[in-house]
Amino acid sequence: MTSTSIKTVGVIGTGVIGASWTALFLAKGLRVIVTDPAPGAESKLHEYLKKNYLAIPNKIATPENYLQNLTFVEDIDPYLGELDLIQEVSKMASQEGVKKVLTTFQNGPERLDFKRRLFAHLDANTPEHVLIASSSSGLPSSELREKPISDIDWASFQPTALNTLSGDSSHPKTGDENVTAACEFYRSLGKDPVIVKKETAGFIANRLQAAVCAEAYSLISRGIVSAEDLGKGVLSAKLAQFDSNFMVLDKTMTSGLGLRWAFSGPIMTNLLGGGGDFGHFMDHLGPALKSWLDDMNQHQFNMDSTTEKENLKEKVNQLVSHVDIEKTEKNRDTFLTGLISVRSEI
Amino acid sequence: MTSTSIKTVGVIGTGVIGASWTALFLAKGLRVIVTDPAPGAESKLHEYLKKNYLAIPNKIATPENYLQNLTFVEDIDPYLGELDLIQEVSKMASQEGVKKVLTTFQNGPERLDFKRRLFAHLDANTPEHVLIASSSSGLPSSELREKPISDIDWASFQPTALNTLSGDSSHPKTGDENVTAACEFYRSLGKDPVIVKKETAGFIANRLQAAVCAEAYSLISRGIVSAEDLGKGVLSAKLAQFDSNFMVLDKTMTSGLGLRWAFSGPIMTNLLGGGGDFGHFMDHLGPALKSWLDDMNQHQFNMDSTTEKENLKEKVNQLVSHVDIEKTEKNRDTFLTGLISVRSEI
Incomplete structure (x- = not known):
């Protein structure tokens, strides 16, 4: 699967992060099927989409087809077969909303537990080629799923529609071809994906x-x-x-x-500070850095x-x-x- | 003393930081008396100044008087009485250069020790109203001087001519009027000073x-x-x-x-993440933050x-x-x- 084959995206959860993903997908001309059981979610989403259209850079969709390509559904299950990629953002949605995404999960008060059940449900009901991307701020996907096939965790940044970074983290069992396909897809949206080699709490x-x-x-x-x-x-x-x-x-x-x-990120900044030589930087400023870090460790919040x-x-x-x-x-x-x-x- | 009364500035040390301070002072129309005993320092400084003129925002000086207001001296002692402010940047200069700033310190191989002796010398030979500002990446000024009168430490950022932040840290014995005067002066140069309430290694x-x-x-x-x-x-x-x-x-x-x-800095970012409520952010994302910090503490470099x-x-x-x-x-x-x-x- 290449990025160009992703034409229809499902979004589960339309909190701030989910809504901004939806805005971005629509602005890039994709068809988007969205669900969020929170009261008033649909009208809130429409309000958000109208307000944020202008702020999205490099739009493809006109103001008209931007909204025409959106389908808000009460239950996404009947649509799972039509999707090329699912953007799961339920952790970012309000807890009340999350609990009602699928009726079978209404009794799930704990987020991790809820997520696990949601992913088990998606795994069981979604064709194998569909990429399942989860927006999480730091939960490694192996904690969410026992047998992942094509899921990737993404730590989104607000506002999603603007920031270049999409997110990071790959499940150790996620196939390379899926990581590549997902990166190509997010890159085609103007994002700059970062791959995490080993699962790490909080990603990078x-x-x-x-x-x-x-x-x-x-x-x-x-x-x-x-x-x-x-x-x-x-x-x-x-x-x-x-x-x-x-x-x-x-x-x-x-x-x-x-x-x-x-x-420039921390390493390039060090490099510039060391006149182009990281070793020089470490030898020259390392001792000062260490003394500050020691003091910080002593005064940790x-x-x-x-x-x-x-x-x-x-x-x-x-x-x-x-x-x-x-x-x-x-x-x-x-x-x-x-x-x-x-x-x-x- | 107000910022407007600062017309003549002394710069001790013309490494990267000292040179960019010099460029900024000159671009803002100040008279600058500079010293650095490192071999070739004068020609290196001229080269830097010519190369960086265009990059300084909101210049007052023309390309001509930008360089005319510069005096490079072998020994700054005879000029100490003419200065309104001294920008001491010797820690940022090369160690070889630092050691030779004043001939009496040629045998000082240790920076802290060198700085202490340099400041004692400046204290003894500079009129009391002169502000003595030290560029340091994190040395609290009470470690440099026993009886400070008007010195302030500034952690500069590269490139000094461009970045808005000048630096931070005030000595506990530095008078408030001197802190205010220094802040006004740096603000008049387009800097955005940050005041540190209590001495802290590495400042902020x-x-x-x-x-x-x-x-x-x-x-x-x-x-x-x-x-x-x-x-x-x-x-x-x-x-x-x-x-x-x-x-x-x-x-x-x-x-x-x-x-x-x-x-937006870390606190405003938290506030936006909490929908305008920092307490909500802490209650909502605090546990995740804590789990990442615990993991980071376990894997400290x-x-x-x-x-x-x-x-x-x-x-x-x-x-x-x-x-x-x-x-x-x-x-x-x-x-x-x-x-x-x-x-x-x-």
């Missing part, structure tokens, strides 16, 4: 992100970063709205590390401590109380569209 | 970066990421040159996390192990052997200029 991106979050929580909890800001600096008024006065830690990322990481977590929540909530989430999301989409365009020009 | 940005590097080293060492890539995806040919086929781990950053972090480090160097060197560093740096500058422009528009 979420582990890197977790590392940053853990240290950020520690720095905020320990009072290392200031809550106050001394001005808007070079930020535009709109950007300053959510970046000044309460997000000093975040500014370290948005005005520094993030800008650089949007161009304790994810087991309810007190630490509640204190952190209180601190953060005070800082972010005035954030306009909808406006921020809109600004993010504008920014990412511009950024991806800059990237594609160099 | 380098700790976040270290967290990512440590996990990246672990993932590469453990063979989790694939060395091969399946194609160039959406990357342009130029970008693919250093991004495909050998930098799968880096792609996770440049095609995903980095793009997002260029817009051992910075003490020579074997692990040598194996990593070998793996990375194989991957990056064909990288054209000069071209990559040029692409980075083009990309960051465009990115900062997109940022300022939203």
